[in-house]
Amino acid sequence: MARVNWTRKELIVAFNLYCKIPFGKIHNKNPDVIELAGVLGRTPSSLSWKLANFASLDPSLKKRNISGATHGSGLEREIWEEFNENWERLAFESEALRLEMSGLSPLGEDEQLFPEGKTRDAIVRTRVNQGFFRAAVLAAHSAKCCITGIAVGELLCASHIVPWSQDIKNRTNPRNGLCLNAFHDRAFDRGLLTITPEYEVKLSTKMTGSKGPGLDSFIHKYDRAKIIVPSRFAPDPLFLQYHHDHIFKS
Incomplete structure (x- = not known):
């Protein structure tokens, strides 16, 4: 049987999964990989x-000498660069494609109560993008608070470094996120603590x-302790500097 090339849509959905599972679980035995492979009609x-x-395109992994496959296609590089140019748009597109291919609807029960139109579209987009951001940030941090190491999911937040309202293109960029427990998330959000570009608590x-x-x-x-820096999608020092300069109450 002739090999069928991967399409742009398939690769976007594959990248969606890459963002939402830890690097160590991208193998073909992972149930999430097996499930999506079935949806795509591909082998795990x-x-x-x-x-x-x-993973081979991920600069965070390169800095830590962690290697993925070394011969990614040009289309995969294009997808990577598209996401990094506008996470807000591609995150929603990837989630919508994944649901469409799975035969699911992005509408929850609450959204279905709204009539079709801009209001419902905006609500759905916000909910879907927030879900993607949380999954990507927690996966990058192995579902542990980067300050305390707390690993109780119910107590963890995907905290925006640059607030949601201040940078549309990076709203769903996992490098604009920190995995924090609810207590430190509140302190970070209120500017009572910050993380320096050198990854120290201040x-x-x-x-x-x-x-x-x-x-x-x-x-x-x-205070002055080093955070647990994730192996991939490490917090962008430029975003951390923004938080220090504009939100932190020194």
Whole structure:
């Protein structure tokens, strides 16, 4: 049987999965890989190879001397560059394609109550993109808080470094995210702590001057501590600098 080339749509959906599972789980035994391969009409090994090709393009993995496949196609590189140029658009497109190929609808019960039109489209796009962002950030951080190492899913947040409203193109960029527990997520969002471009926790003077039960063990002890930097989609230092300059209450 002649080999059928991968289409742009198939590769976009494959990249969607690459973003949402940890690097160590892109192998052909992973149930998520097997499930998507069935949807695409491909073998798990073929899909796993494409995921490895995307890994070979990932600069975060190159910096850590982690290698994927070394001979990715030009189309895979194009997909990679498209996402990095406009994560907001491609994240939604990849999610919509994945659902379409699976025979599912992006509409939840709440969205179905709205009449068709711009309002419902905006609500669906926001919900879908937020879901993609959370999955990608948690996968990059192996579902652990980058400050404390807490690994209880119900307590973890995908925190935007540059706020959602301030940078449309990078709303769903996993390099604009940190996996934080709910407590430190709130402190980061309010500018009570920041992460420096060197990946160190830095507390505001409001926090360093505060005293009370729990603050020493859950806040003060992390001042100037190094975060757990993910192996891929590491937080972009430029985004971290923006948070320090515009949100952090030094």
